[in-house]
Amino acid sequence: MSAFNAIGEEREIDRDEFTPGVEPQPTWCPGCGDFGVLKSLKQALPEVGKTPEEVLTVTGIGCSGKLNSYLDTYGFHTIHGRSLPVARAAKLANPDLEVVAAGGDGDGYGIGGNHFIHTARENHDMTYIVFNNEIFGLTKGQTSPTSPKGHKSKTQPSGSAKTPIRPLSQSLTAGASYIARTAAVNPNQAKEIIAEAIEHDGFAHVDFLTQCPTWNKDARQYVPYIDVQESDDYEFDVTDRAEAAEMMRETEDVLNEGTVLTGRYYVDEDRPSYTEEKAAVGELPDEPLAERYFDDDAEWERSYDLLERHT
Amino acid sequence: MSDDELIWRIAGGSGDGIDSTSQNFAKALMRSGLDVFTHRHYPSRIRGGHTYVEIRAADREVQSRGDGYNFLLSLGDSFARNPQEEAYYGNEEIKPLSENLDDLREGGIIVYDEGLISEEDVEAIDLHDRAEENDWHVFPMDLRGLAREHGREVMRNTAGVGVTAALLDMDLEHIEDLMSDAMGGDVLEANLEILHEAYETTREEYEFEHDLRAPEGSHDAEQALLSGSNAIAYGAIDAGCRFIAGYPMTPWTDVFTILTQNFPDMGGVSEQVEDEIAAAALAVGASHAGVKAMSGSSGGGFALMSEPLGLAEMTETPVVLVESMRAGPSTGMPTKPEQADLEHVLYTSQGDSQRVVFAPGTIEEAYEQTRLAFDIAWDYQIPAIVIYDQKLSGENTNVDVDFFDREVSPDLGSTLTEDELREAAHDNSGKFKRFNYDDAENGVAPRSIPGQKGGRFLATGNEHSPVGHISEDPDNRVAQMDRRLEKLESIRRELDEERESTQTYFGDETADYGVITWGSSQGAVAEAIERLNENGHSVRGLSVSDMTPFPEKEVTEFLESVDEAMVVEMNATAQFRGLLQKELGRFGEKLTSLLKYNGNPFEPAEIVEGYQVNLAEEDREPTAQVRIEPAAGD
Numbered sequence: 028m029s030a031f032n033a034i035g036e037e038r039e040i041d042r043d044e045f046t047p048g049v050e051p052q053p054t055w056c057p058g059c060g061d062f063g064v065l066k067s068l069k070q071a072l073p074e075v076g077k078t079p080e081e082v083l084t085v086t087g088i089g090c091s092g093k094l095n096s097y098l099d100t101y102g103f104h105t106i107h108g109r110s111l112p113v114a115r116a117a118k119l120a121n122p123d124l125e126v127v128a129a130g131g132d133g134d135g136y137g138i139g140g141n142h143f144i145h146t147a148r149e150n151h152d153m154t155y156i157v158f159n160n161e162i163f164g165l166t167k168g169q170t171s172p173t174s175p176k177g178h179k180s181k182t183q184p185s186g187s188a189k190t191p192i193r194p195l196s197q198s199l200t201a202g203a204s205y206i207a208r209t210a211a212v213n214p215n216q217a218k219e220i221i222a223e224a225i226e227h228d229g230f231a232h233v234d235f236l237t238q239c240p241t242w243n244k245d246a247r248q249y250v251p252y253i254d255v256q257e258s259d260d261y262e263f264d265v266t267d268r269a270e271a272a273e274m275m276r277e278t279e280d281v282l283n284e285g286t287v288l289t290g291r292y293y294v295d296e297d298r299p300s301y302t303e304e305k306a307a308v309g310e311l312p313d314e315p316l317a318e319r320y321f322d323d324d325a326e327w328e329r330s331y332d333l334l335e336r337h338t
Numbered sequence: 339m340s341d342d343e344l345i346w347r348i349a350g351g352s353g354d355g356i357d358s359t360s361q362n363f364a365k366a367l368m369r370s371g372l373d374v375f376t377h378r379h380y381p382s383r384i385r386g387g388h389t390y391v392e393i394r395a396a397d398r399e400v401q402s403r404g405d406g407y408n409f410l411l412s413l414g415d416s417f418a419r420n421p422q423e424e425a426y427y428g429n430e431e432i433k434p435l436s437e438n439l440d441d442l443r444e445g446g447i448i449v450y451d452e453g454l455i456s457e458e459d460v461e462a463i464d465l466h467d468r469a470e471e472n473d474w475h476v477f478p479m480d481l482r483g484l485a486r487e488h489g490r491e492v493m494r495n496t497a498g499v500g501v502t503a504a505l506l507d508m509d510l511e512h513i514e515d516l517m518s519d520a521m522g523g524d525v526l527e528a529n530l531e532i533l534h535e536a537y538e539t540t541r542e543e544y545e546f547e548h549d550l551r552a553p554e555g556s557h558d559a560e561q562a563l564l565s566g567s568n569a570i571a572y573g574a575i576d577a578g579c580r581f582i583a584g585y586p587m588t589p590w591t592d593v594f595t596i597l598t599q600n601f602p603d604m605g606g607v608s609e610q611v612e613d614e615i616a617a618a619a620l621a622v623g624a625s626h627a628g629v630k631a632m633s634g635s636s637g638g639g640f641a642l643m644s645e646p647l648g649l650a651e652m653t654e655t656p657v658v659l660v661e662s663m664r665a666g667p668s669t670g671m672p673t674k675p676e677q678a679d680l681e682h683v684l685y686t687s688q689g690d691s692q693r694v695v696f697a698p699g700t701i702e703e704a705y706e707q708t709r710l711a712f713d714i715a716w717d718y719q720i721p722a723i724v725i726y727d728q729k730l731s732g733e734n735t736n737v738d739v740d741f742f743d744r745e746v747s748p749d750l751g752s753t754l755t756e757d758e759l760r761e762a763a764h765d766n767s768g769k770f771k772r773f774n775y776d777d778a779e780n781g782v783a784p785r786s787i788p789g790q791k792g793g794r795f796l797a798t799g800n801e802h803s804p805v806g807h808i809s810e811d812p813d814n815r816v817a818q819m820d821r822r823l824e825k826l827e828s829i830r831r832e833l834d835e836e837r838e839s840t841q842t843y844f845g846d847e848t849a850d851y852g853v854i855t856w857g858s859s860q861g862a863v864a865e866a867i868e869r870l871n872e873n874g875h876s877v878r879g880l881s882v883s884d885m886t887p888f889p890e891k892e893v894t895e896f897l898e899s900v901d902e903a904m905v906v907e908m909n910a911t912a913q914f915r916g917l918l919q920k921e922l923g924r925f926g927e928k929l930t931s932l933l934k935y936n937g938n939p940f941e942p943a944e945i946v947e948g949y950q951v952n953l954a955e956e957d958r959e960p961t962a963q964v965r966i967e968p969a970a971g972d
Binding site: 032083093095101104116117316329 | 562564568572580581583601603605607613615616617621622628631646739742743750755765766767769788790792795796808
């Protein structure tokens with residue numbers, strides 16, 4: 028029997044399977060936007076036919092990092108900013124795993140910014156959800172890379188002099204092949220986008236606006252969103268890089284004015300994922316590498332065959 | 339200082355092909371039945387600058403670069419001639435000759451390239467007077483001219499090898515064979531012509547008044563010429579490692595490159611990534627997903643790996659990291675060896691973090707201990723580090739090919755199959771008790787791999803319950819901590835009782851004077867002890883490979899058996915001696931230190947001298963760049 032029977036199992040999946048018994052109860056504050064991400068993932072995973080055991084969720088640190096404590100899949104709760112390199116390697120080791128990485132705006136766009144750029148440029152086949160509440164929550168309310176200019180906090184008492192990062196535009200520039208923004212206040216759209224992101228072959232980046240009722244009461248995440256696909260005011264082609272870039276720029280500009288635009292911004296179905304690219308140049312084995320360790324018939328090359336060049 | 343050995347030094351500018359030429363010449367000597375040992379000296383510069391490779395060859399075991407050398411092939415630094423660089427570097431063609439004279443032994447041979455090094459330059463450095471004083475035999479040859487005549491200027495290396503072979507009365511057979519293996523067509527033909535022309539011209543032009551000849555070799559077993567980097571890479575391959583992630587940094591890059599180049603053929607995966615934090619995190623991720631994985635770096639890059647190292651320990655994800663030391667702090671001296679990252683490797687990362695650290699001292703040990711690191715890491719689910727240095731990384735020695743005749747081990751250690759998972763403990767929600775402390779043997783709780791049915795769990799860097807949920811429960815904390823701590827004790831037990839010792843002993847077992855060392859200084863120490871004992875002294879030596887868990891019993895026995903011991907290491911702060919005293923809690927009054935940290939590895943003579951100064955308690959400093967640190971209380 029295969030070592031990974033949970034992978035590709037076909038059966039009806041109940042979303043309750045993704046809920047871990049009574050314990051642990053989420054430690055998120057009442058009204059926290061993170062509940063929205065958890066809920067949309069629980070809905071999306073069964074919808075795209077994934078079982079809890081074939082999914083590996085990899086998270087960073089912070090409130091967002093606790094996502095996989097409350098979602099019953101295989102999980103790896105890593106360290107601040109490092110979810111992506113761990114997730115990338117797991118995918119390369121076993122491309123059959125469904126890998127979902129998640130973290131916060133400080134975690135993903137701050138300390139993990141370098142990994143974000145490189146994972147996007149390599150177009151690793153995974154979903155990356157960034158809980159964007161424009162604040163450091165678990166460390167009690169410091170300014171984050173997405174906090175607006177002028178944001179006052181204990182660490183920026185005179186108001187932040189920094190222009191916030193533009194995650195959507197940055198993601199596009201770096202090379203992500205699926206880019207969307209959704210918000211916890213809109214569960215239906217969130218579920219659809221997460222499901223699409225999981226099904227997308229390539230790096231799917233979802234900037235997920237989540238409200239922080241405790242530390243960031245002023246955040247625009249509470250403002251009713253406008254879905255750019257549903258609204259007649261915004262027409263653009265999500266497969267056109269230039270139009271997507273223009274739309275992202277506008278979205279990120281108006282967010283500072285209090286208008287929240289969400290939806291799909293860029294979808295490139297043609298760009299091969301990293302596993303495909305790596306296989307094409309002959310640097311990825313045909314069968315999942317992890318399988319070989321459980322396969323008694325696997326042929327293992329020995330180093331002493333390499334000795335000939337040294338004799 | 340034996341007369342029965344050849345120590346051939348080829349010097350030139352970086353980029354002049356010194357490395358490849360010396361590799362082939364070393365192999366030719368090895369094929370003639372000799373034991374060889376190479377030593378590389380190079381600047382942190384791509385082209386030009388003074389670089390040399392030394393090859394020591396003898397018909398007996400050679401364990402170090404030796405003391406000084408007896409044959410200089412000085413090519414001239416061709417890159418110093420670049421007119422565009424002249425303003426900056428000045429004229430340095432002479433450097434490969436002028437920079438190398440201090441260590442040339444009496445009666446030694448000098449061949450220099452007249453085509454690049456002018457007579458005026460030679461006069462400016464008083465070569466002829468010095469030659470007379472030291473009884474050197476000087477052979478100016480127009481190597482560049484010879485190369486140009488039959489091929490291209492760059493082939494002057496081949497001319498140099500031809501001259502060498504003639505002067506040493508060597509057969510050209512092995513050199514020709516190796517050339518035929520490495521090249522073909524017109525290039526091979528031109529090189530062969532140059533080789534023969536140089537050989538014949540030398541024999542015709544000169545009468546040989548020198549005594550030095552290539553020693554006769556007598557090896558019968560087939561030999562392979564390997565560097566420490568080769569040995570570590572091949573050890574990893576045989577241990578079943580099939581995933582590596584890294585970021586280039588000298589001298590670790592060698593191991594990274596060797597594995598990267600071989601992995602496509604063996605179904606392995608290599609990733610060059612954005613930084614060392616990512617590199618180690620990738621190794622952790624791949625291991626979590628069920629592949630034997632490794633990463634590594636040199637000091638500066640390893641500093642960045644501190645985070646993923648701690649994560650691997652807390653999540654009990656097996657991983658092997660290699661740390662190739664170079665002189666620090668910070669960027670230090672990128673191409674010079676030092677053994678000064680020991681404390682960095684032992685103690686980096688927060689909390690009561692634990693890892694296993696091996697410090698191989700020879701090419702064979704590098705292979706074996708890399709395998710061992712993988713075995714231990716996967717059996718005990720703990721990070722294992724192989725620490726070595728630029729010296730071991732770059733030196734080449736011959737190893738019996740038979741030494742490698744062993745099986746590949748793709749075994750994932752304490753990892754369950756789906757069948758076994760079905761029987762394993764689960765909690766009410768169906769989650770696998772991955773971090774179960776109830777019946778953990780040796781501190782190890784068996785693990786599952788994502789995608790396995792019935793093995794769902796959460797790995798987290800936070801303290802966690804048996805199924806992996808974050809937990810700050812005091813009882814759970816103590817139980818989990820105690821279980822993890824038990825691993826190192828169990829590993830120590832296994833290393834003491836079930837496996838062959840990785841420590842190496844030398845010399846006279848009954849001696850009252852001990853020399854203790856670690857890592858790549860081992861060879862020079864071994865040779866120094868041999869020499870001392872041959873000269874009527876009584877000294878015993880111990881080279882320690884297990885840095886942690888520390889071989890307390892073995893080292894205690896050794897130190898109890900001697901009245902006094904000298905700790906030899908390549909750093910300025912006596913880090914290994916500090917470890918000895920910390921682990922053993924005594925012997926402070928018995929230990930003195932011999933330290934070297936000028937960028938060059940120990941030569942045996944320096945250790946002999948250190949012993950003499952120490953024992954005679956002479957009130958004098960030893961050789962300029964070696965330092966003696968007295969015993970505690972002195």
